[in-house]
Amino acid sequence: MSADSLERAFRGERGAVLATITRRLDGDLALAEDVVQDAFVAAAVEWDRRGVPDRPGAWLTTTAWRKALDRLRHQRVVDAHAAAAGETVTWDEIDWEQSSLEDDQLRMLFACCHPALSPEARMALTLRSVAGLTVPEIARAFISTEPAMERRLTRARNKVSQGRIPFRVPSDDLLPERLAGVLRVVYLIFNEGHAATRGDLRAEGVRLARLLARLMPDTAEALGLLALLLLTDARTPARLRGDELVALAEQDRALWDGALIAEGVAVLERALRLPHPGAYTIQAAIAALHDQAPSFAATDWSQIAGLYGELARIDASPVVTINRAVAVGFADGPAAGLELLDAVEGLERYVSLHAARAELLGRLGDAAGADAAYARAIALSAHEHERAALIRRRTGRSPTR
Structure with a gap:
């Protein structure tokens, strides 16, 4: 097994695996983080011997769940888990329906962006638990040390677990306010990467916006945010010249990503057809006017x-x-x-x-x-x-x- 195989699994599967295990542990994010990490350690050994399984996500989820059950049996700290501790788990018993996986990731986003957490903690926890960035990567993004970032993440995870922050999508009466907080975190992640010309954070912001738009396709602002990020990111190839940013008036528009512009405009058009378009949709409309203008003078x-x-x-x-x-x-x-x-x-x-x-x-x-x-x-x-x-x-x- 190559190191690339494990890295691809980590990047591609970790968020979904963590979300599913957190749900099965009734929102205990701290324990879920530990056992998912243990599962990846086990994968490094097992996959090297036997090769990467056909369904790496299912293998990781099953392994993580078994390790969680082992810890619960050993610790005997939660009576509610007593029945679960006697379960024999097979791959088929892990719920790998796509709709369930997406629901779990949506729950994870709302848990990480809960208003009980500070804005900085929300961003860091989302990058770690949903986007799958490593602690060193997050520390660099926040211009922080790794030990300090690990402490911040530990405090945030403990607050989610010990404070019993609900691992669910809010009820309809709370959804607009809570969704605004989730959208804000995703926007800030992208904007931090955009301002500091960090491609990793820009990419994670776009990926999270795509996830939200896929999970909430009838919500104008979820689509509006995705459109805004796509239309903004489309200009990235022309934003740097040597060691300096290039003003919009001076950018070579031939370098702009036409495919991203077309996708962003299409997403914006869908958002505008839905009720209650808001600030992100309006900003996306502004970005579209910039991107579609043949020149700065013709804007x-x-x-x-x-x-x-x-x-x-x-x-x-x-x-x-x-x-x-x-x-x-x-x-x-x-x-x-x-x-x-x-x-x-x-x-x-x-x-x-x-x-x-x-x-x-x-x-x-x-x-x-x-x-x-x-x-x-x-x-x-x-x-x-x-x-x-x-x-x-x-x-x-x-x-x-």
Whole structure:
């Protein structure tokens, strides 16, 4: 057996296996994590001797469940498991119906994104338990040490298990609010990868959005989020030139991924046909206008500004105001954009605020004001690619080809 075989099984099967075992253990995520890890250790030995089974996911689930039963017999800590501890489990008894597997993964997503957990814990737990990233990978994503991330994950798992966070999809009356939290976590995972140009996190964000859209195909915002991520990710091949980010106006649109754009537009059209499209669907519509424009100059800025106005109405935030100001600056002139920016409060340490102000001031001919705004944005930027792009724009250098 090659190491690649086990790695593929880990990436492809771990989330589903963990979700199924967690359900069978009545939501005991900490124990489920342990026995699934034990199952992969057993696979490394057994598959090397006998080869990879035809159904690696079923083998891993059965092995993990047997190890869970062994621990329950030994520990005798939960009376409710006494009957289960005497079961003889075969592969056929593990519920591997596709609908059941998908339900388990959906339950896992809602458990990991429960509001009782901090936002950081939700993101980390989702990356570990649903996406299957390793602790070192998650630590790098959060710019943290591995021991610190392991402690954070342990606390989160224990809170899910000991706090009896329900391993289920919320009832209809709670679903809209809870779904918003799940969508937010997936969006933040993607956005962190997008901002830091980390392909692994971008890919996991898209994968999780696809999972949600498949599990909730009649929910406009689940489809809207997937469309937004696809349409944004489609521009990735043109976002970097050397060591700096390339502004949308300077990107080579021939490098954009046409297949992702087509898929994103198709998903967006389905979302728009459903009731209650929200903020993610509107953002996807904005992204589609950018992606479908033949050039930056030909972008329909008036329609984009109008969509940002609608977004501000349903999901008002300073960040939305900044993006709206940029669009208005192109649709109605830089002075109109600056008027909107002047109303933004509480984001003095937000790089995009100062970068947007610099661009608008530069277009108005205020070179000194633009230079000061660029200097502030550069000082605040935490990403080297972003900082390099801001420095170039400040000095007025032409982009290198």
